[in-house]
Amino acid sequence: MLWQAIGAARDLSRVHEIASVLIHYGFSDLVRRVGLGKVLERAGRVLHWRTPEEFAHLDPPERVRRALEELGPTFIKLGQVLAARVDLFPPEWIAEFGKLQDAAPAAPFDHIRAQLTEDLGQAPEAVFAELEVEPLAAASLAQVHRARLADGRTVVLKVRRPGIRPLVEADLHLLARLAELLEAEASELRRYRPREVVREFTLSLRRELDFAAECRNAERIAANFADHPEVVIPAIHWNWCGERLNVQDYVEGIAGRNLAAVDAAGLDRKLLARRGAAAVLKMMLEDGLFHADPHPGNVFYLAGNRIAFIDFGMVGRLSEERRHEVAVMLFGLVSGDSEAVADVLLEWRSGDEGDSAADPERLRRDIDAFVDQYKGVPLKRLDLGAMLSDLMALLREHGLALPPELSLLVKAFITLEGMGRQLDPDFDIAAEARPLLQQVLLAHRSPAAAARRGWRSLGDALELLAGLPQDLGSLLRAGRRGRLRLQIDVVSLAQAVDQLDRAISRMTIGIVTAALIIGTAILMTVVRDPALAGLRTFGLLGFLGTVLGGLWVLLSIWRSGRR
Known part of the structure; x- marks a missing residue:
């Protein structure tokens, strides 16, 4: 597989550079495990496996961030995307990825x-x-x-x-x-x-x-x-x-980072915070197309307390149904409805968590306890960004991940609240969001929206019925030709069958070994059996067979125990 990787990249020098940088920052074990070092050494590339002392004391997040910086534009961009995955990485990793500056x-x-x-x-x-x-x-x-x-x-x-x-x-x-x-x-x-x-x-x-x-x-x-x-x-x-x-x-304006210039220009910080929040919330909840990276470098403040947004290379898209789910979740956090929050998060599961995903009932209990601690807290004292960060930590603990567009939304939401509090320490994003959340929820329940969803469902049903004869015909033709196959993949059953197969194999070898012991004992009593070094030849062979069979069974049991 690794040779295919190198063939796909068509650049052995780049593979060597990546491996060297990873080793340089203390990830030599990872290089060994994926086989990069072995293949490069076969190709005549010598790797120095020693990590410099200057990096030995650094935490893993900082070492990863420095490695990404050294690997160049593509990897810097990768780190910036990882900075949005608050559902996968804890805050210390997100903070390090956030330091990656795309400058060149x-x-x-x-x-x-x-x-x-x-x-x-x-x-x-x-x-x-x-x-x-x-x-x-x-930039890069x-x-x-x-x-x-x-x-x-x-x-x-x-x-x-x-x-x-x-x-x-x-x-x-x-x-x-x-x-x-x-x-x-x-x-x-x-x-x-x-x-x-x-x-x-x-x-x-x-x-x-x-x-x-x-x-x-x-x-x-x-x-x-x-x-x-x-x-x-x-x-x-x-x-x-x-x-x-x-x-x-x-855009001729004041950069979002230059708060001193905002004050010097006589702009109203509180009004700018409210207008910025209203604009981004409108993008997210009303329009379904939002700026996915609203950091201070992409925002300018203009005369008349206007706000300009630039750089729309990274945007997020939300369908009408997704926007409704986001509104339900955020309103549930604000109003203390843990059941609604749990329902939405379980609906957002990516579906490929596998065995790492937690039990839904346990997740519901944990979310209920999480939301309960904020009940009774006045709205202006509710830190919605911190709540979302804690909620993402809860998802990581349960092995759940958000769909990519939702991880972008959560990251943008947290960034938005941070910018608002920089402009106005008393900024209350929960109060700003609540009217719009109620508006989205009411719009979803309106007769026009219900009728639109009904027509869409009816159209899907009619399309399914219209294609049913053709699908049935294809199914019958496949059956007549003997090409109809039914495949059921039950992971737990496959594991049980595999364990049963190994157990039967050990039992078979054990029976054969026991039979060899009995046979060897009988052969050792036969006088006509030729002797070798004072032992009966066939008896000696049988004894060796029993030793090998017994060792195989013991080794198999030991390896199974380690797994």
């Missing part, structure tokens, strides 16, 4: 000019009245340049780095193979669901590489806020946008 040295403008000319259809100087060759910011996938249009409007150009996609795709292929190896060889890492995380990360990163998708996300969210002048989404200039280029209005 800017590429000289001459290196991107040819690609920019190709995407614009003509030379940049022919399109823009002014273009700053020094970038405003540079793109860099941003400011420009001015002929009509005087200031815009920014987000340009994808030339040649970055093949490098990212090679790393993604290698990550997929390594995730398979981790699940197969490192049992203690299975609860982190490496294959699921890598699948989610691959989809997210490929969407992020497509700047046209980011432009579409921005336009959809801008349309949702068309009647909200207090929320600003930069306009997209589609004449020049594409997969590798995003041209949008420049």
Whole structure:
């Protein structure tokens, strides 16, 4: 399997680099267990297995974070995705992943000019009245340049780095193979669901590489806020946008991190906190398309206490049914309805937890105890972000994981409350969310919504009935041709059959060994049996057979006990 991984990546040097970095940060045991070291040594690559003393005292989360930083853009992006999996990783890991900053040295403008000319259809100087060759910011996938249009409007150009996609795709292929190896060889890492995380990360990163998708996300969210002048989404200039280029209005405002400038500009912090919370909650619960990374770097404060959001490369999507479930869960937390919270969380199970998943009744009892401790607490003293963090810890304890879009929502919700409390220490997100939660719940129960769900169910039923004759015909034809098979896979039954098979094998060998003992005793009394070293030959052979059979039975029992 490992050779397939290397063949898929087509880059033995990259495999060597990954293995070397992991060993450097103290993960040599992991490298050995997945077989990377053995294969690289066969290929003539020498690995130094000693961990430097400077990293020996670091905690595992910090060592992982440093290793991801050293491995480059794809792995930094992976760490940023892991920072959203609050349902899989405890707070100390999430905090370390949150430190990963996607920054990189800017590429000289001459290196991107040819690609920019190709995407614009003509030379940049022919399109823009002014273009700053020094970038405003540079990250691993793109860099941003400011420009001015002929009509005087200031815009920014987000340009994808030339040649970055093949490098990212090679790393993604290698990550997929390594995730398979981790699940197969490192049992203690299975609860982190490496294959699921890598699948989610691959989809997210490929969407992020497509700047046209980011432009579409921005336009959809801008349309949702068309009647909200207090929320600003930069306009997209589609004449020049594409997969590798995003041209949008420049936002002239105060960065979300610069609270001193907010005070100096005379803006109302409390109003900004409420408006920001209302905007993100509307995205989540009303629109179903939300900014999945609303950290201070993606938020700007404008004159008139307006708020601007930028960078829609990472968004979350929630269906109408999901939004209703989120509203039920959050309202259950706020109102102390533990039964509703438990029902939703059990519904959200990914379905592949296996034996690690807890008993539903035990989960209900734990959730009831969790929610009960907040009953009677005034709404303004209720820290909803902390409640969600504690709830995720409870899910981890029970071996449950959220679907990816919901883990993004929880992370965005926690980030949102943190930003609100930075602006206003008395910020109460529970009070801000409650009216909208009630509105979503009432809308779900409205006659129009019920009728819409009814028509949808009726359409599904009619479609099923319409296809039933064809499906039955296919089933009968398969039966006539002898191709109809029924496969039932019962895991517990398979394990019982396997144990029974091993027990019967041991019993058979034990019976044969006992028969050999009796036969050997009889043969030793036969005078005509030729002697070898003073012992009867056939008796000696029978004795050796009994010893081997007995050792096999003892070894089998010992190995079974270890399993």
